[in-house]
Each structure stands twice: as C-alpha cells, then as structure tokens.
C-alpha cells in the first residue's frame with residue numbers, strides 16, 4: 001500500500017513539476033497563478049478530468065479538448081518518471097533519506113527538462129538539491145570523504161568547463177557538489193562518469209556519429225538523473 005501510494009503521489013507531483021518546468025524559465029509566468037492549468041496554445045482552462053496525471057494524455061490522445069493542438073509528450077513522460085522515482089524511493093528505509101530523495105528526484109526532473117530546453121539550471125532547484133544532499137550527508141554522520149569527494153568533483157567539472165566550453169556551466173558545478181556531498185568520494189566519480197558517457201552518446205546521436213566540439217550539450221540533463229540514480233542505490237544498500 002505504501003509503495004502504491006508513493007506511485008500515485010509521484011504522478012501527482014509530476015503533474016505539478018510539469019507546471020514548474022513550463023513556467024519557471026518563463027519569467028513573466030508565476031508558478032502559483034493561475035492555479036488551474038491552461039492550454040499554452042488556446043488558453044482554455046483544463047478541466048480536472050482532463051488533468052489526471054499520465055492517464056489524461058492517453059484519454060485525450062495527446063490533443064487539447066478545446067483547440068485540438070497536440071500536447072507535448074513531455075507531460076505524461078515527466079509524470080511517469082516522477083511516479084516511478086517516488087515508487088523507488090518508497091523502498092528507502094530511513095525517513096529523512098526518503099524525503100531527501102523525493103526532493104532531489106523532483107529537482108532532478110525539473111533541472112533535466114529545463115537544462116535540455118534552455119541550457120540553464122534554475123537557482124531554486126540547485127538550492128533545494130543542496131538541501132537534499134546535505135540531509136543525506138547528515139544521516140550518514142557527516143563523513144569527511146563525502147565533502148572531499150564533492151569538492152574534488154566540483155573542481156574537476158569546473159576545470160573541464162574551462163578547457164571545454166561546450167556546455168559545462170556553473171549550474172553543473174554546483175549540482176555535482178550537492179550530489180557528491182550525499183553519495184561519497186568514489187560515487188561522485190561514478191556520477192561524473194555515468195553522466196559524461198550518456199552526454200557523449202547524446203552528442204554522437206545528435207551529431208549523427210560526429211562529435212562537434214562547438215555543440216552545446218545540456219550536461220545537467222544527464223548529471224541530475226545520474227546523481228539521483230547513484231543516490232538511490234547508495235541509500236538502498
């Protein structure tokens with residue numbers, strides 16, 4: 001029951017994260033107003049029965065009921081990923097770590113999507129990620145190696161950002177710190193390795209087999225989920 005509850009909660013929170021992903025980078029929009037979701041194309045208010053996480057997208061066959069314009073597949077995707085992340089988190093035995101992982105997973109989804117579209121990570125998600133990382137560090141009894149790992153990974157990424165100007169930004173450096181403090185020394189480098197490999201694969205696919213050094217890569221899009229995955233595994237074993 002606890003696990004099912006988490007899945008449903010994750011889907012509902014995913015629905016809210018979609019709002020954040022759309023409104024946060026668009027500074028003229030407020031996160032809280034309007035409270036009801038509207039279709040970005042025609043502006044029609046979306047009825048509650050058309051706003052059920054994951055399901056509504058399929059019931060509406062991906063189209064707005066009012067204007068018929070297609071709804072981005074990102075909406076059900078974010079809700080499903082969020083539901084699965086909360087389901088996975090529900091297996092974490094420590095309550096504080098569980099809450100931290102829920103916070104981090106939510107931030108990771110937002111950072112991943114916004115960085116992909118805008119090549120920037122919002123400050124508020126970085127601050128909340130640090131809160132989550134710090135709480136996990138606290139629950140482990142403040143091991144000094146976690147701090148060393150976080151600092152080393154931050155330095156490495158910062159250095160990489162100077163050498164290679166293709167997309168590593170300040171946001172990524174701050175983010176690896178939040179992850180590193182939570183996961184530990186060796187694990188920080190697992191996170192860097194996993195996110196670098198997936199970012200290179202993405203760049204290769206996008207460049208049709210070629211690596212263009214001038215191409216901008218949304219590194220946070222890969223760093224945030226890699227960090228979450230290692231944080232999760234780290235908290236389960």
Ligand SMILES: [Zn+2]
Nearest residue numbers: 039042064067
């Ligand atoms: Zn519409």
